[in-house]
Amino acid sequence: MLSTFADHLKTQPSWILLLSCLGFLSILKHSISLLKWVFITFLRPPKNLKKYGSWAVITGSTDGIGKAFAFQLAQKGLNLILVSRNSEKLKAVSSEIQTIFPSTQVKIVALDFLVGVTAGVRLLEEAIEGVDVGVLINNVGITYPAARFFHEVDEEAWMNVVRVNLEGTTRVTRAVLRGMLKRKRGAIVNIGSGASVVVPSHPLYAIYAATKAYVDQLSRCLYVEYKHWGIDVQCQVPLYVATKMVSKMVSTERSTLFIPMAEDYARAAIRRIGYEARCTPYWAHSLQWFFVHLLPEAAVDAWRLSIGIRRRGKIVT
Structure with a gap:
């Protein structure tokens, strides 16, 4: 035959x-x-995240993805340093975590990235002094109140986006990285966005997408720079997750097949820490990424622009 x-x-x-x-x-x-x-x-x-160190720092930790990360890391046995601007919310989340995980130590740092970020990072540096911080989750991020053409965005609004997403992420990373270098181990996770990587453009949210592209490039460079020091740097690229910030873009906080709850996203994200320089942790998001890349860029651009224009008049607070 x-x-x-x-x-x-x-x-x-x-x-x-x-x-x-x-x-x-x-x-x-x-x-x-x-x-x-x-x-x-x-x-x-x-x-095993405890091999990086016994403590984790999470920014933007009182809502959404950041809060979900805090619970997942506590479940893995890590102690937590929670960073957010609202001290009352920080205390409430800390209490929730310690009720479920009584052996978890929790520190809180009230840091408003919109005002006095330099002074706030000094408070964080004091909180992590002598602490075995092994994991950093740079989750803090903001976007516009509503979809807007570039020329329509109020200067204060876009400066806030730059200040939080770009300067805040950079300064916190530098602050935590020093201790990791001394110990020659650590994992840094920067939360990016499909707005800057998966889709070719994100019209009517141009500055937000640009700051997230910065986060992606920063992460990739740091991945190469510090790999041989035992420090794993990663940019996680979620698409829509059912959070308050995403509700400004899609006008819903309800979960669907392609818009998971923050808890489901964080559960998948924890599994990817320490591996690739860039990843899309949630399985349905990675399928979306695959199918989007099969389409011509011009078609995706036109589709994204039409969505942005439909949402242009919707302001969600």
Whole structure:
């Protein structure tokens, strides 16, 4: 039978054989990619985060993804330094965590990234002095009150976005990195956005998307710079998650198949810490990323612009 098959191949034109080989290689490539995605997303074991250190710092930790990260890290046995602007909310979240995880130590740092970020980071530096901080979750971030064309965005609004998303992330990273360098271990997770990586553009949220592109590039560079020091830097790129900030873009805080609750996102995100320089932790988000990349950029741009224009008049506080 094999000899008959071989004889049959010899009778085929060379271009058919070439196309068959290319088709086989294409199928093989996509099969390997699918198997790799399944392994990474569902089967690969998460790292033991306590090996990085016994404490974690989480910014923007009183709501949404940041709060969900805090509970997940406490479940993994890490002590927490919670950073947010509202001291009352910080105390409430700290109390919630210690009720469920009584052995978890929690420190709180009231830091308003909109005003006095330099002075606020000094308070954080005092809080982490001599503390074995192994994990940093740079989650804090803001966007506009509503979709707006670039020329319509109030200067104070876009300066706030730059101050929080760009300056805040950079200063906190520098503050925590020093101790990690001394101990030669650590994991830094910067929360980026699909607005800057997955889709080719994010019209009517231009400055927000640009600051998140900065976070992505900063993370990639730091990943290369500090890998040999035992410090793993990662940019996580979620798409929509059911949080208050996302409600400003999609006018809903309800979860769907492609808009998970913050708790579901954080559960998936914890599994990816310490691996790739950039990742999209939630499985449905990575499927969206794949399908978006199959479309022409012009089509995606037009679709995103139409969505932005429909939401332009909607202000969510």
